[in-house]
Amino acid sequence: MNANHAQSAVQSPAADSAERKVLLDAARTPLEQRLHQPVLLVVDQLNTSGDWAFLQAHMQGAGGKPLDYTGTEYAEAAQAGMKSHIYAALLQRSGQQWTVKAEAIGPTDVAWGNWATQYGAPAAIFDH
Template sequence: MFLYGQIVAGDGGKLDYSATPFADAAANGLKTDTYAGLFQASGGDANQRWTRVDSAIGPTDLAWSDWAVRYAAPAEIFDTR
């Protein structure tokens, strides 16, 4: 499963990177408010678990552009249009 979405603060407002390890990058315009993650399911229906395969926090480019090849995932799941 590919997840692409907007990161928001706990109160639903804009994410503040200033107290995170990404503070310097965000201050220099190198972080956005988006998240991209690739997850893989395992186990049966009753015991299904999702494991994070790869992710990008606040990417400024298509950080997932090679994930289809790298992780043998269907390319069509990465269409964010």
């Protein structure tokens, strides 16, 4: 990891910013592929530092309806009450491209607790 990126200030892209849209699109595209449906991400937290970003959001289905896990690999766990509507993603930028390095779909606990250590991301992006 580049030392300059490790020391970059943590920022939260503005709700109407192009950077925020790019980050949300980068997270949403693979998520929608995994869930086989359109997903609206209602952002709880979006922090960036250098080439790293952390997103925590609530997932909603089309039109803001509750997300339905039916027909997904998570259906059985959701029926058993072991899935939330939370989505968390760690993204890394390479050039102009943001990609998801780690994600937690519907966690019921803090699944990203070790991501800073595991991926070399700045710990500060995970703070509220």
